[in-house]
Amino acid sequence: MQNDLHVGRWEERWHPLRQEWVILAAHRQNRPWSGETVNSGQISLPKHDPDCYLCPGNQRVSGSRNPNYSGAYVFENDHPCVGPLAPKNLPPPTGIYQNRQADGIAKVISYGPRHDLTLAEMAPAEVENLVGTWQGEYAQLAQRPEINHVLMFENKGEAVGVSMPHPHGQIYATNFVFKTIETEAKASDQHFAEHGRRLFQDILTAELADQKRIVAENETAVAFIPYFGRYAYEVFVAPKRTVPNVAGLTAAEVVDFSAILQQVLIRFDNLWEMPFPYVMALHNAPTDGSDYSNFHFHIEFHPPLRKPNLLKYLAGPEIGGGNFLSDTVPWEKAAELRKLPSTHYRA
Ligand SMILES: [Zn+2]
Numbered sequence: 001m002q003n004d005l006h007v008g009r010w011e012e013r014w015h016p017l018r019q020e021w022v023i024l025a026a027h028r029q030n031r032p033w034s035g036e037t038v039n040s041g042q043i044s045l046p047k048h049d050p051d052c053y054l055c056p057g058n059q060r061v062s063g064s065r066n067p068n069y070s071g072a073y074v075f076e077n078d079h080p081c082v083g084p085l086a087p088k089n090l091p092p093p094t095g096i097y098q099n100r101q102a103d104g105i106a107k108v109i110s111y112g113p114r115h116d117l118t119l120a121e122m123a124p125a126e127v128e129n130l131v132g133t134w135q136g137e138y139a140q141l142a143q144r145p146e147i148n149h150v151l152m153f154e155n156k157g158e159a160v161g162v163s164m165p166h167p168h169g170q171i172y173a174t175n176f177v178f179k180t181i182e183t184e185a186k187a188s189d190q191h192f193a194e195h196g197r198r199l200f201q202d203i204l205t206a207e208l209a210d211q212k213r214i215v216a217e218n219e220t221a222v223a224f225i226p227y228f229g230r231y232a233y234e235v236f237v238a239p240k241r242t243v244p245n246v247a248g249l250t251a252a253e254v255v256d257f258s259a260i261l262q263q264v265l266i267r268f269d270n271l272w273e274m275p276f277p278y279v280m281a282l283h284n285a286p287t288d289g290s291d292y293s294n295f296h297f298h299i300e301f302h303p304p305l306r307k308p309n310l311l312k313y314l315a316g317p318e319i320g321g322g323n324f325l326s327d328t329v330p331w332e333k334a335a336e337l338r339k340l341p342s343t344h345y346r347a
């Protein structure tokens with residue numbers, strides 16, 4: 001049984017000091033995307049790569065073949081970190097230790113059929129199509145009883161360890177709520193209880209009043225580097241109206257939100273005229289059945305670079321202590337991005 005081999009290698013373990021779950025997914029060591037080397041994106045990529053797992057018509061490691069899709073294409077991850085196949089009856093750990101099944105669903109979203117076309121360079125309608133795909137996936141996964149949170153994210157660039165150049169994001173739909181989201185949800189409820197106002201609305205009010213840290217804005221959406229930013233180019237993209245999750249955006253809001261999202265991505269690439277690496281995470285309310293009406297959906301970018309070849313290393317304060325030491329001033333970095341051209345340098 002393949003499952004037996006996974007016992008002790010694929011499970012969730014409770015970290016009693018941090019009070020959070022750790023996903024142990026050591027069964028994935030040989031996943032095919034990890035060791036692959038590719039060019040950094042400086043060299044032009046083909047529109048279709050016969051060796052790519054995401055290109056239309058190609059065969060994946062699972063043996064399944066991708067259809068000749070257009071638009072975004074979603075499939076279950078062939079090497080999931082959480083999934084229904086994770087071992088159920090785990091041997092009990094020693095003493096106070098706790099573990100449980102790493103139940104959930106891991107998916108991959110190819111942003112489109114083109115191997116070489118990033119979100120920054122796609123047609124606006126294709127970005128809207130992706131936001132629509134996020135909405136559909138969130139709504140569908142939220143209904144599943146075993147799913148308490150839907151984490152959607154994109155790791156982009158070799159600086160964040162991504163060897164697969166085909167533009168894509170991922171979904172980890174898990175049986176627990178990721179720590180950052182749990183903290184944001186608690187802070188939002190606490191703020192509402194104390195002030196009778198929504199926390200994120202108060203953040204937007206301060207940012208829009210200051211204006212200095214705004215990167216882009218339209219009628220219903222805004223992008224900014226918050227006053228409390230931790231990374232040099234830590235941009236938040238948010239709708240102006242409070243909706244707890246991406247599925248709550250109206251069709252008109254999707255258009256505005258997509259436009260601002262793309263403006264951020266274009267400016268990122270224009271900054272050093274190179275494909276800009278980042279971790280992008282959608283902060284959606286949990287799906288565990290509680291009331292999250294105070295939670296305000298937004299996207300956070302965590303770009304690892306401060307300069308073209310200068311990584312923001314997470315070191316003593318960040319990893320050792322858990323608090324950030326920021327080396328840059330948010331309004332200066334926001335002004336840098338705001339002043340850049342609104343069309344992509346390769347267009
Ligand atoms: Zn591809």
Ligand SMILES: [Zn+2]
Binds near residue numbers: 184283298300
């Ligand atoms: Zn957030």
